[in-house]
Amino acid sequence: MKLTSFTPSTSLKGGEANISYDVAGNSRKGTATVRNDSTSLSASYLDWLGQVGDHGGNADYVGNLTPQNALGLTIGRNDNPGRPVEFKSQLEGYVLSFSPYLNYTANDRGRYNSGYDRLEMRMGKVAMTQAFELGNSIAIITGMRPGHNLEDMKTEPGRVLARCMTNKLKGGKK
Numbered sequence: 075m076k077l078t079s080f081t082p083s084t085s086l087k088g089g090e091a092n093i094s095y096d097v098a099g100n101s102r103k104g105t106a107t108v109r110n111d112s113t114s115l116s117a118s119y120l121d122w123l124g125q126v127g128d129h130g131g132n133a134d135y136v137g138n139l140t141p142q143n144a145l146g147l148t149i150g151r152n153d154n155p156g157r158p159v160e161f162k163s164q165l166e167g168y169v170l171s172f173s174p175y176l177n178y179t180a181n182d183r184g185r186y187n188s189g190y191d192r193l194e195m196r197m198g199k200v201a202m203t204q205a206f207e208l209g210n211s212i213a214i215i216t217g218m219r220p221g222h223n224l225e226d227m228k229t230e231p232g233r234v235l236a237r238c239m240t241n242k243l244k245g246g247k248k
Contacts, residue, residue, distance in 0.1 A: 075093060075094075075095045075097075075212060075216060075218075076093065076094045076095070077091060077092075077093055078092045078093060078094055078105075079091065079092040080092075080205075080208075082197070082198070082200075082201035082204060083110045083112035083179055083200050083201055083203075083204040084112065084198075084200055084201070085112060085113070085181065085183070085184060085200055086113065087112070087113065088109060088110050088111045088112045088113060088179075089109075089110050089112070089201070089204055090107055090108060090109045090110065091107070091108050091110075091204075091208050092105065092106070092107050092108075093105065093106050093108065093212060093215075095212075095215070095216045097216050097217060097218055099217075099218070100216075100217045100218075102215075102216055102217050106175060106215050107175065108174070108175055108176075108177065108208055108211045108212070108215070109175065109176045109177075110176075110177055110178070110179055110204040110207060110208070111176060111177075111178050111179070112178075112179040112180075112181060112183070112200050112203075112204065113181050114178070114181060115147075115178050115180065115181060116141065116180055116181055116182050117141035117142065117144050117145060117180035117182055117183070117185070117186060118139050118141040118144075120141075120144040120145075120146065120147040120178055120180050121139045121140055121141050121143060121144035122135075122139060123144075123147055123149070123161070123170075124144055124147055125137055125139075126161050127149060127159075127161070131159070131160060131161040131162060132161070132162070132163075132164075133161040133162055133163035133166070133168070133169075133170060134163050134164055134165045134166075141180070141182075141186070142186045144180065145179065145180050145183055145186055145188055145199075145203050145206075146177065146178055146179045146180065146183075146203040146204070146206055146207040146232075147177065147178045147207070148174055148177040148178075148207045148210035148211050148214070148232070149172035149173075149174070149177075150172065150173055150174030150175075150211065150214035150215070151174075151214070152214055152217065155173070155174050155175075155214050155215045155217075156173070158171040158172060158173050159171070159172045159173070160172075174210070174211040174214035174215050175211070175215070177204075177207040177208070177210065177211050178207070179200050179203040179204050179207065180203070183199050183200050183203055184199055184200070186199075188202065188203065188206075188236075190202060190206075190236050190240055192240050193205075193236060193239055193240055202236070205232075205235065205236070205239065206232035206233070206235065206236050207232055208232070208235070209231040209232035209233075209234065209235030209236070210230065210231050210232040212231065213231035
């Protein structure tokens with residue numbers, strides 16, 4: 075996997091990253107542009123979307139929100155990253171469609187801390203979250219989710235990338 079360009083998102087404008095990849099283990103090969111929308115959705119809305127995903131895509135889901143836990147969001151299909159994931163509302167009659175080629179950073183991201191203080195100070199909160207979600211998008215697009223266990227969010231690809239970047243800032247190997 076090679077990152078060929080990275081345009082950071084800001085609170086006023088979304089960014090994007092371009093990658094090329096050739097995965098021997100699953101024969102996925104190509105280039106991709108991953109856009110980050112940092113202006114449209116709040117942390118509360120992203121948290122709701124995450125909960126909808128956890129409840130089978132039922133967009134009629136109602137529950138408690140914890141926006142501080144949803145600073146960004148990537149939704150996609152591991153089996154076919156080009157095919158959208160759809161959340162449907164039976165009550166309202168609408169369909170929301172998602173792809174790993176477009177991920178999200180909360181438009182109120184500045185209100186919350188991620189715990190990656192060094193990265194936030196170096197990159198800014200919005201761009202740091204964009205990079206975190208880029209890790210999640212890359213994992214879905216390439217089909218490579220090294221060590222990822224869905225029950226253990228510590229191995230989420232975005233989290234693994236953020237830890238790697240933090241270690242690089244500290245002068246470490248990863």
